[in-house]
Amino acid sequence: MSGNKHYLFDNPDNIKKILRALYICCAILFGLDFILHRHTEHLWEKAPVFYPLYGFVGCVVLVLVAKWMRKG
Amino acid sequence: MPAGVYWQFEFLNFELVLFRADKLSTLFGYIFHIAALLAFIYSLHERDTLQYTAGMLYIGSALGAVFAGDLLTLFIFWELLAVSSVFLIWARKSRRAYVAGLRYFTFHILSGLLLLAGIVIHSRMVGSFEFTYIGLQQPYTWLIFLAFGIKSAFPFVHNWLTDAYPESTPVGTVFLSAFTTKVAIYALARSFPGTELLVYIGAAMTCFPIFFAVIENDLRRVLAYSLINQLGFMVVGIGIGTALAINGAVAHAFNDVIFKGLLFMAMGAVLHMTGRVNGSELGGLYKTMPKTTALCIVGAASISAFPLFSGFVSKSMVMSAALDSGYDGIWLMLLFASAGVFHHAGIKIPYFAFFAHDAGIRAGEPPGNMLTAMFIAATLCVLVGVFPQALYRLLPYDTVYSPYDTTHVLTQLQLLFFSALAFVWLNLMRLYPPELASVNLDVEWLYRRVLPRLSQRCLNLIWRLDAGLRRSLQRGWQKASERIATLQQSPGILGQDGSTSGTVTWVTVLLAAYLFLSFI
Numbered sequence: 001m002s003g004n005k006h007y008l009f010d011n012p013d014n015i016k017k018i019l020r021a022l023y024i025c026c027a028i029l030f031g032l033d034f035i036l037h038r039h040t041e042h043l044w045e046k047a048p049v050f051y052p053l054y055g056f057v058g059c060v061v062l063v064l065v066a067k068w069m070r071k072g
Numbered sequence: 073m074p075a076g077v078y079w080q081f082e083f084l085n086f087e088l089v090l091f092r093a094d095k096l097s098t099l100f101g102y103i104f105h106i107a108a109l110l111a112f113i114y115s116l117h118e119r120d121t122l123q124y125t126a127g128m129l130y131i132g133s134a135l136g137a138v139f140a141g142d143l144l145t146l147f148i149f150w151e152l153l154a155v156s157s158v159f160l161i162w163a164r165k166s167r168r169a170y171v172a173g174l175r176y177f178t179f180h181i182l183s184g185l186l187l188l189a190g191i192v193i194h195s196r197m198v199g200s201f202e203f204t205y206i207g208l209q210q211p212y213t214w215l216i217f218l219a220f221g222i223k224s225a226f227p228f229v230h231n232w233l234t235d236a237y238p239e240s241t242p243v244g245t246v247f248l249s250a251f252t253t254k255v256a257i258y259a260l261a262r263s264f265p266g267t268e269l270l271v272y273i274g275a276a277m278t279c280f281p282i283f284f285a286v287i288e289n290d291l292r293r294v295l296a297y298s299l300i301n302q303l304g305f306m307v308v309g310i311g312i313g314t315a316l317a318i319n320g321a322v323a324h325a326f327n328d329v330i331f332k333g334l335l336f337m338a339m340g341a342v343l344h345m346t347g348r349v350n351g352s353e354l355g356g357l358y359k360t361m362p363k364t365t366a367l368c369i370v371g372a373a374s375i376s377a378f379p380l381f382s383g384f385v386s387k388s389m390v391m392s393a394a395l396d397s398g399y400d401g402i403w404l405m406l407l408f409a410s411a412g413v414f415h416h417a418g419i420k421i422p423y424f425a426f427f428a429h430d431a432g433i434r435a436g437e438p439p440g441n442m443l444t445a446m447f448i449a450a451t452l453c454v455l456v457g458v459f460p461q462a463l464y465r466l467l468p469y470d471t472v473y474s475p476y477d478t479t480h481v482l483t484q485l486q487l488l489f490f491s492a493l494a495f496v497w498l499n500l501m502r503l504y505p506p507e508l509a510s511v512n513l514d515v516e517w518l519y520r521r522v523l524p525r526l527s528q529r530c531l532n533l534i535w536r537l538d539a540g541l542r543r544s545l546q547r548g549w550q551k552a553s554e555r556i557a558t559l560q561q562s563p564g565i566l567g568q569d570g571s572t573s574g575t576v577t578w579v580t581v582l583l584a585a586y587l588f589l590s591f592i
Binding site: 005007008009019022023025026029030032033036037038039040041042043044045049051052053054055056057058059060062063064065066067069070 | 282283284286287358359395396400403404407408411412415427477478479482483485486487488489490491492493494495496497498503504505508512
């Protein structure tokens with residue numbers, strides 16, 4: 001029966017696996033910042049984990065401001 | 073066709089060049105042909121002659137504009153772009169599409185009028201119609217700059233895009249996304265490279281739309297905001313004006329036509345199959361539309377500038393050029409916009425359409441021609457991402473640039489993965505704004521809400537003044553009539569019988585007065 005068919009993300013474990021993979025990728029990229037040499041031009045780029053922090057904080061600020069705009 | 077100018081002739085002592093092929097125009101010629109092919113494959117299932125005719129005229133106008141060697145030819149194709157494209161909006165045959173089309177047309181006619189005025193003054197000042205560098209040194213060149221700016225969706229004059237594109241048909245939006253704005257970008261690259269103002273305008277264009285895209289429910293409107301965001305990168309590149317920056321800008325225009333076309337095609341396929349395109353009404357479509365989902369994800373990865381996808385190889389050129397030229401603040405804005413575009417176009421579009429909550433829709437895959445067009449676009453996204461030198465060879469300037477070094481790849485991946493992490497975190501914390509069935513207005517609020525209300529109030533005031541004036545005039549007239557009637561009655565001066573001689577005397581006096589006045 002097509003109505004009873006189970007799809008990939010119907011199983012919460014699969015969602016957890018995807019999220020776990022994302023966390024692992026983030027952890028690796030975070031760690032690589034201290035291992036690989038980055039060619040930097042801007043002063044802020046020299047700060048450790050500048051890009052991960054900028055991406056995370058930038059998106060959180062973006063969403064919170066957008067939410068505030070919708071309320072306004 | 074080899075580079076050079078063709079079809080030249082004299083017109084009113086001015087030399088017109090109908091066709092000029094150089095590296096810049098040829099690159100846009102290539103991408104417009106690719107876009108035309110994709111759009112026609114995508115629309116093969118349609119039986120609507122109007123859309124085919126308008127689409128053909130629209131493509132022809134865009135090609136005519138980018139190969140125009142003089143400003144008069146550009147103007148003619150500029151106007152034809154507006155006239156032909158509005159029918160792609162009206163082809164939806166709904167009231168909303170009709171009024172959105174009218175607003176769209178108004179903006180583009182205004183752009184055409186500004187361009188014409190600018191061309192007339194410019195040609196008189198320089199004695200030529202040549203379509204080449206213009207710059208902002210003379211006051212009149214602002215007219216041409218503004219005309220290009222309207223079509224490039226500069227802030228405050230961008231609403232024609234977010235208003236009208238999502239109201240078009242699934243096929244119409246695919247056509248629209250490719251041509252108008254890219255013709256304007258071409259025109260800016262041709263006439264205003266290195267204009268510093270463009271750097272700031274472009275930076276604003278990259279940032280402001282992403283806030284509206286986050287809260288927008290109509291997923292094609294999200295893509296329209298995202299289109300302005302991508303145009304911003306191109307405008308910044310043109311404004312910086314170095315060889316690397318201009319190359320980055322036009323390379324990004326090339327890539328944007330394909331990946332934005334792919335995303336509009338994917339959302340068009342969803343609209344075609346489900347009749348809906350609002351995030352609040354969709355979800356779970358990956359179950360029955362897995363191919364469309366996969367192709368949409370390729371488009372999302374490309375626009376987000378993931379390494380090995382097309383956006384990465386062009387966006388990074390503009391960002392490197394910004395840093396090289398000392399625009400540190402602008403670079404930070406572009407970086408923020410890069411994270412933001414991944415957030416709303418890279419994650420939001422596929423997530424809310426194909427995953428998120430299961431809306432219970434079990435629509436099948438779209439027709440084969442739609443899938444084929446999307447597959448070709450997705451393949452091009454990957455090919456350009458993997459073999460960027462093939463695109464770089466077509467660019468106007470010979471520069472050496474390699475996007476695939478450790479720094480670029482690592483920093484871009486860090487930016488994107490931690491943006492994704494922010495999305496997950498905001499969802500887990502229930503901070504992410506849910507998709508709501510709402511209409512969000514930005515600057516258009518001024519002319520769709522404030523201006524009508526203001527004009528209504530002004531008109532009400534005028535009506536009241538008019539009514540008061542009429543009433544007082546009527547009262548005055550009534551009083552005067554009553555007074556005259558009183559005077560005409562027997563005791564009144566006009567009611568008295570006069571003698572014939574007296575009357576003749578008065579007539580003589582009057583005639584004498586007239587005679588006297590005629591000599592003054």
